Amino acid sequence: MxxxxxxxxxxxxxxxxxxxxxxxxxxxxxxxxxxxxxxxxxxxxxxxxxxxxxxxxxxxxxxxxxxxxxxxxxGDADGVNYEYITYEGYGPNGIAVIVETLTDNKNRTAANVRAAFSKGNGNMGTSGCVSFMFEEKGEIIIEKEDTNIDEDDLMMLSLEAGADDFAAEYEGYVITTSKDAFADVYKAIEDAGIKISSGQVTMLPTTNAEIADDNIKAFTKLLDLLESDDDVQEVYHNCSNFDE
The missing domain is CATH 1.10.10.200 (Integrase, N-terminal zinc-binding domain)
Known part of the structure; x- marks a missing residue:
């Protein structure tokens, strides 16, 4: 993304x-x-x-x-209780980063996320400091090599199922939905026998930023530390010139 x-x-x-x-x-x-x-x-x-x-x-x-x-x-009503906690902050060059976690120990998770930001030359911010630069959307990706469906037919199928937008790129198609319509659009595409490469409700940036070449190593370290943490479910950022 x-x-x-x-x-x-x-x-x-x-x-x-x-x-x-x-x-x-x-x-x-x-x-x-x-x-x-x-x-x-x-x-x-x-x-x-x-x-x-x-x-x-x-x-x-x-x-x-x-x-x-x-x-x-x-059957596990009395099992471990997890809670969603979202952290926000900045990577190198002011790159906006959102970290979604699911944890049974928020003190441990907060400490780990803060350490990841620090080691990646960034800093953890306060709630709301970067989330205004993102929109919660459904995003479905289909690679052209995985389907023979006509582009117009796929576009009509997606829009009729409730998608907000359909974009054709060189390697495939990007279908964007509202959060509420995501599951219905996903199912319609799946029911048509079309292979989906990626599909989930995500945070799409409305404002992008670029990272300097000499900061890519630090930013990669920040993302790797966050994504390897067992408590971290998703990491989103608005860097437009970084290939993960």
Whole structure:
């Protein structure tokens, strides 16, 4: 979501995800458990769960693993209580960074996130310091090599299902939705037999910034430290010239 090519970033991220699949599945399972506890196990009546299931599928989490996670959460009412906490701050060159966490120990998580910002030549800010530069949107990515569907047909399918925007790039298609319409658009595309490379509710920057070449190493360290933390679910930033 943050370089010159969404598709270059996706391929890097997918390679990274493949290497850390066990950890990613654990984090997704935790999100599923929290969603089930707060809104029930039926995705038809629990929009949060519906969105997480779509996110899990786009990360290649098997359907039976998703089902087991839901069933486990149903029978684990007295399990560990996790809470979502969002941190905001700045990387090198004032790059805006949002860190979404899911934790059972907010003191530990806050200390780890603060340390990551410090080691990456950034600083953690106060709530709201950068979030105004982002919009919460659904984003679905389809690579051209994965589908033979006509571009116009895919655009009509997406818009009729409730998408806000459809963009064709050299390597594929980017479909943007509102947060509320994401799961319905995802399902419509999935039901049409079209392979989805990436799909989730995310934070898209409305204001971009560039990082100097001599700060790329520090920024990479910041992101790596955050993404490797077990409590961190997602990291968003508004750097426009950084390929992850």
């Amino acid at each position: 943050s370089g010159h090519s969404k598709f270059a970033n996706i391929k890097h991220r997918k390679a990274k995800n493949d290497a850390q699949k066990g950890k990613i599945f654990t984090k997704l399972g935790r999100e599923i458990a929290v969603a089930v506890k707060s809104g029930g196990s039926d995705p038809n009546t629990n929009n949060r769960l519906k969105d997480i299931i779509a996110k899990a599928k786009s990360n290649n989490m098997p359907n039976d693993t998703i089902a087991r996670s839901i069933k486990k959460a149903e």
